Structure formats: structure tokens, C-alpha cells
Amino acid sequence: MAARGHGAPARWAAVGLLVAVLVALPSLVAALPADDADVPAAELRAAVLASADVGFSGYAVSAGGLALPVSERLTDVADLFSDRTLVRVWWRGPAEHRVDVVTAAGETGVHRDPGGTWTWDFESRTATRGTAASLALPTPPDLLPAALGRRLLSEAADGEVTRTRTGARRVAGRDALGLRLVPAEPAASVGRVDVWVDPASGLPLQVEVFAEGADRPALDTRFLDLDLAVPPAEVVAFAPPPDATLLTAPDTDELIADAGERAPDVELPGGLAGLPRRTFGGVPDAVGVYGRGVTLLAAAPVPGRLAGGLREALTASPDAVTDELGTRVAAGPLGLMLVEPADGPAYVLTGTVTLDALADAARRLSGVVA
Amino acid sequence: MIGVELRKLFRRPRTWATIAVLNALPVLVAVLLQLTDLAPRPGEGPPFLSAVLTNGALFPLAALAIVLPLFLPIAVAVVAGDAVAGEAQAGTLRYLLVRPAGRTRLLVAKLLAVVAFVLVTVLVVAAVGYVVGATLFEAQPTGGTSVSGTSLSQEELAGRSLLAIGYVTVSMLGVAAFGLFFSTLTDSPLAAALGALAVLVTSSLLFTLDAASPIAPYLPTRYWLAFVDLFRDPVLWRDVVRGLALQGVYVGVLLAAAWANFTTKDVTS
Numbered sequence: 001m002a003a004r005g006h007g008a009p010a011r012w013a014a015v016g017l018l019v020a021v022l023v024a025l026p027s028l029v030a031a032l033p034a035d036d037a038d039v040p041a042a043e044l045r046a047a048v049l050a051s052a053d054v055g056f057s058g059y060a061v062s063a064g065g066l067a068l069p070v071s072e073r074l075t076d077v078a079d080l081f082s083d084r085t086l087v088r089v090w091w092r093g094p095a096e097h098r099v100d101v102v103t104a105a106g107e108t109g110v111h112r113d114p115g116g117t118w119t120w121d122f123e124s125r126t127a128t129r130g131t132a133a134s135l136a137l138p139t140p141p142d143l144l145p146a147a148l149g150r151r152l153l154s155e156a157a158d159g160e161v162t163r164t165r166t167g168a169r170r171v172a173g174r175d176a177l178g179l180r181l182v183p184a185e186p187a188a189s190v191g192r193v194d195v196w197v198d199p200a201s202g203l204p205l206q207v208e209v210f211a212e213g214a215d216r217p218a219l220d221t222r223f224l225d226l227d228l229a230v231p232p233a234e235v236v237a238f239a240p241p242p243d244a245t246l247l248t249a250p251d252t253d254e255l256i257a258d259a260g261e262r263a264p265d266v267e268l269p270g271g272l273a274g275l276p277r278r279t280f281g282g283v284p285d286a287v288g289v290y291g292r293g294v295t296l297l298a299a300a301p302v303p304g305r306l307a308g309g310l311r312e313a314l315t316a317s318p319d320a321v322t323d324e325l326g327t328r329v330a331a332g333p334l335g336l337m338l339v340e341p342a343d344g345p346a347y348v349l350t351g352t353v354t355l356d357a358l359a360d361a362a363r364r365l366s367g368v369v370a
Numbered sequence: 371m372i373g374v375e376l377r378k379l380f381r382r383p384r385t386w387a388t389i390a391v392l393n394a395l396p397v398l399v400a401v402l403l404q405l406t407d408l409a410p411r412p413g414e415g416p417p418f419l420s421a422v423l424t425n426g427a428l429f430p431l432a433a434l435a436i437v438l439p440l441f442l443p444i445a446v447a448v449v450a451g452d453a454v455a456g457e458a459q460a461g462t463l464r465y466l467l468v469r470p471a472g473r474t475r476l477l478v479a480k481l482l483a484v485v486a487f488v489l490v491t492v493l494v495v496a497a498v499g500y501v502v503g504a505t506l507f508e509a510q511p512t513g514g515t516s517v518s519g520t521s522l523s524q525e526e527l528a529g530r531s532l533l534a535i536g537y538v539t540v541s542m543l544g545v546a547a548f549g550l551f552f553s554t555l556t557d558s559p560l561a562a563a564l565g566a567l568a569v570l571v572t573s574s575l576l577f578t579l580d581a582a583s584p585i586a587p588y589l590p591t592r593y594w595l596a597f598v599d600l601f602r603d604p605v606l607w608r609d610v611v612r613g614l615a616l617q618g619v620y621v622g623v624l625l626a627a628a629w630a631n632f633t634t635k636d637v638t639s
Binding site: 022026127235 | 415416417418420421424425435515517518519520521587595598599602604606608619622623626627629630633634
């Protein structure tokens with residue numbers, strides 16, 4: 001029998017060295033510097049705007065730190081902005097793509113084709129056919145770095161994208177160049193948006209949205225894997241499996257039109273909180289959308305029974321501010337306010353604007369409604 | 371030496387008793403599911419369980435998903451923890467080492483015996499799951515539906531099920547290596563098994579904690595559920611590959627530590 005300790009230090013040293021190498025390896029790989037290329041910001045932005053037809057497939061993660069105070073009615077939207085969402089994407093074009101939200105025990109896939117969308121839910125075994133709507137709640141495809149970065153940059157004014165670029169970093173194994181967008185409107189609650197772009201394809205690889213004065217992003221969406229080849233059509237297409245329950249999604253445009261008919265006959269002002277009103281086809285007059293890019297404000301009348309539930313949800317938040325104008329609360333850069341004038345219908349205001357801007361808009365609305 | 375260890379392990383009644391107990395839970399779940407017809411709500415319950423009501427051919431996977439988080443690793447920790455410490459406690463370790471085979475070979479033989487135990491256990495759970503699924507539920511002869519909603523032929527389903535069985539087996543190697551390492555540290559098999567379980571509980575707990583997300587990719591339980599990814603279409607290999615690599619690293623490091631400790635240890639019992 002070997003005496004205890006004979007040769008032990010050498011053997012343990014070898015094991016220690018092995019562990020040290022293995023522990024250090026990931027941080028060494030992460031510390032590899034990214035190559036910055038000499039591409040002017042304007043040129044990079046133009047490349048992003050032209051990238052809608054670039055085919056790719058990949059795996060992306062979006063992480064939001066927003067606790068929306070609307071947990072009961074809009075759980076899907078609330079989860080989207082407060083949780084980590086993992087998505088797989090196959091993109092052949094704006095009207096032909098597939099986006100799967102991957103969860104530990106299932107997945108929800110949205111297959112877009114020129115005629116509409118198929119939404120497959122594995123756990124409930126349903127396939128839902130829907131049509132593309134002009135106005136819809138945010139869904140996981142909207143949070144893909146490529147889609148979100150393009151949308152935010154497309155509506156930004158020239159002066160809002162900073163002239164100097166913000167360096168480079170490695171995203172999904174590629175060298176991505178940084179673009180910074182700083183909203184110009186005084187009402188804006190978003191401090192800045194950093195978009196990291198693959199210079200060759202113009203695809204945004206990562207988008208970080210920072211609230212005013214925050215050093216951690218309120219929303220961070222990025223690719224983990226990216227393959228710049230057009231995915232085959234059969235991967236994107238969808239045929240409902242034989243044992244699935246087939247459903248038809250409610251027609252969003254019809255729902256909105258219905259809501260518009262039932263909504264009180266009010267004229268919304270042409271501007272709120274210093275933001276001009278914008279028009280969408282199919283949106284009723286009672287619903288107003290203001291602003292552009294990352295600074296958006298929506299105003300919509302709410303029926304009395306909904307207003308009660310919303311007021312409860314809002315006041316449950318410890319940060320809620322209640323005064324004669326109504327109740328308002330901010331979740332990161334996102335503001336939400338319930339305006340309840342003494343006479344006339346209640347309004348809900350929501351958007352990426354400051355609480356002061358919400359109060360300003362409420363004053364204007366109350367005046368109009370009265 | 372490996373043959374000796376395998377015979378020793380599989381001749382023990384308690385090995386088979388452990389495997390039988392492991393099968394009892396999925397069978398109970400299947401019977402309850404069949405009697406009540408109440409599938410878990412989406413987002414709750416083990417993967418594939420809600421799909422079993424429409425396709426019994428998926429029950430082997432549901433059975434694996436049921437035992438994977440707790441039952442299976444406990445069994446592996448007990449068997450691995452017993453590997454060296456059990457011999458020490460019974461006073462047979464020094465006789466084993468009198469053989470000219472050497473301590474390193476004994477360690478490797480013990481690890482392979484544990485791996486064989488895991489493989490047999492997983493195969494039995496899947497086989498019993500298949501029989502239970504085919505008898506209690508309606509099995510679809512045409513194959514099945516992938517998680518992504520595409521159709522899988524029977525061959526594809528069987529092939530992917532085999533891959534999943536292999537993946538679950540590899541996933542248990544980390545626990546086995548922890549058990550084996552602790553087993554060389556102590557003469558008490560109970561302490562070794564509890565040590566491996568403590569690692570397991572710590573890892574599962576940290577995985578649920580958002581604050582621990584920077585270290586999540588290094589937790590031994592992080593990629594266990596990635597076998598579900600084998601049933602997406604196209605297969606999502608990312609987590610499966612990472613899971614395999616991570617288990618490989620744990621086995622390599624812990625086996626090296628067990629070797630460093632055991633080959634220089636003063637064996638007195």
C-alpha cells in the first residue's frame with residue numbers, strides 16, 4: 001500500500017490545473033475582441049433598413065425587466081416584456097417566415113405565409129389560422145432583434161441616430177457594429193437604444209432599450225445563433241397535423257371596428273404631450289396613436305367594467321401615483337395611466353413616455369372630453 | 371474486472387428493487403391519467419404528459435420526464451455513492467485492491483458499472499412506459515406529431531426516442547461522477563449519496579433563480595430537459611450538444627479528482 005500523500009500533491013496539482021483551464025476557458029473566449037470596421041453610422045443605418053428581405057435562420061433570446069401591472073388580461077404580453085423568451089426563427093421574407101417560441105416542455109410556432117398566419121400550440125394541440133392585422137398586440141416575432149431594430153431605426157429622425165458609432169461587440173459569433181439612437185422628444189422615457197448590426201447583411205443582431213438614466217437595459221433581445229442562408233420553404237410552411245384542433249383566430253380588424261362603433265363618440269386631439277397623432281388604416285377614431293419610433297403613446301376609451309379592474313391592478317403597484325387626473329404607473333420606460341374624468345368615458349393611456357407626459361396628456365384629454 | 375463489477379451490481383436484489391420502484395411512479399401516473407382523463411394544463415406538469423392522452427406512443431418519453439428530475443438521480447446517487455464507500459464499509463475494499471489490477475482500473479470499472487445501471491434503468495423505464503402507453507392509451511400506428519406540429523413517421527419517432535434515451539443516460543453521468551468522487555472521500559456510502567444529492571438539489575435550486583443566471587450554463591442539471599429539443603422539427607441541437615459537453619466536463623474533472631484522491635489514499639478497511 002502506498003503511504004498516504006505519496007505523489008498526492010502532484011496529482012492534485014494536475015487536477016487543479018485542469019479545473020482552472022476549464023473555468024477560465026469561457027471567459028477567455030468571451031474576452032476575444034470584436035473587429036470594428038470603418039462603416040459610417042448613416043451607411044450602417046441604411047443597410048439595416050434594406051435588410052427586410054435578407055433570409056436567415058437563428059435562435060434568439062429576448063429578456064425584459066418590465067413588470068407590467070396588467071397581469072390578468074394580457075398575460076401573454078406581460079410575459080413577453082418581463083421574462084426571458086427563447087425563439088427560433090426561419091426568415092424568408094416579411095410575408096414568409098416562421099417564429100417558434102421555445103419553452104422547456106413545448107413550443108408555440110407562428111408560421112406566416114402570404115395569406116395569413118398559422119399558430120401552432122403544442123401543449124394544447126391547437127392550430128389557429130389568422131390574418132395579418134393592421135393593429136395588434138406585440139407578439140414574439142416583433143421582439144426579434146432583426147425586426148425590432150429595423151422598426152426602431154426606420155422611424156427615427158436623422159438627428160436621433162448619433163453620428164459617431166458605438167464600437168463593436170461579438171453577438172452570435174459575429175462582429176456586430178453599434179448604432180445608438182437617442183430619442184429627441186422631451187416626452188420620451190427611453191434614454192437610448194443600442195442596435196448592434198452585422199455589417200455584411202445589415203441585420204440587427206442585438207437591440208438594447210435603456211430607460212432614461214438606467215444602466216441596465218429594460219429590454220435586451222439578441223441572437224444566440226445565426227445562419228445567413230435562406231431557409232428552405234418546407235421548414236417555414238405549415239400543415240396542421242391530423243390530431244390537432246383547428247381554430248380560426250378572431251378577425252382583429254373586425255374587433256377593432258366593433259370597438260370603434262361601441263366607443264363613445266369623441267374627438268381625440270391632434271396632438272398629446274407634444275407628440276403628433278398618426279393614422280393607421282382600420283383604426284377607429286376613438287383610438288389615438290401618437291408619436292413615432294421609440295416614443296409612442298396610445299389613447300383608447302375603456303368601458304366602465306374594464307376600468308374598475310384596471311384601476312385595481314394599477315393601484316396595487318407600490319409606485320402608482322393617484323391624483324385628480326387618474327392613476328398612473330411606470331414599468332421601466334413604459335408608462336400606463338387610467339384617466340377617469342368626472343363626466344365622460346374613462347381613457348387608458350399607455351406608451352414609452354414619462355409620467356409627466358402622461359399627466360400632461362391626461363389634462364388635455366380631460367379638457368377635450370369635458 | 372468490469373465484468374466482475376457488472377455481475378456484482380446486477381446480482382444484487384436491491385438493484386432490481388430500485389429499478390422496480392422507479393417504474394412504479396410513471397405507471398401510477400398513467401393509471402391516474404387514464405382513470406380521470408385530466409391532462410395537465412399547458413405549461414404545467416412534465417413534458418409530453420398532456421400529449422399522451424391522444425398518442426400513447428409518447429408515454430415512454432413522458433415516463434422519462436417524470437423520473438428525470440428527482441427519482442432517477444436519487445437512484446444514480448445511491449448506486450454511485452455505494453461504489454467505493456460500500457466496499458470500504460463492508461471491509462472488502464482492501465481485498466479488491468490486493469488484485470494486481472490497480473486502483474485506476476477499479477475506479478473506471480466502478481464508473482462503467484454505474485453507467486450500465488443508468489442505461490438499464492432508463493431502458494426499463496422506457497420499455498415499461500411503452501407497454502403501459504400502448505395498453506392504457508390509444509397509440510397511433512402512423513407515428514406521431516413533433517413538438518413543432520409536423521408529422522413524424524414511426525421510424526423517426528423510434529429513432530428520436532432512442533436518441534432521447536441515450537441523452538438521458540448521459541445526463542445522469544454528472545450525478546454518477548459526483549457520487550463516485552464522494553465515495554472515494556468517505557467510508558460511508560450514505561454520506562457519499564447524500565453529498566451527490568446535495569449537489570443536485572443546489573443545482574436545481576440555482577437553476578430556478580434569476581440571480582444565478584450567469585452561472586446557469588455550468589449547472590449539472592441545466593440541460594437535462596433538452597431531450598425535449600430532439601422532438602422539435604428541425605431538431606434543436608444547441609442545448610443537446612451543450613448538455614453532452616457539460617456532462618463530459620463534469621465526468622472528466624470528477625474522475626480526475628477521484629483518481630487523485632483514491633490512488634494516493636491509505637486504504638485501511
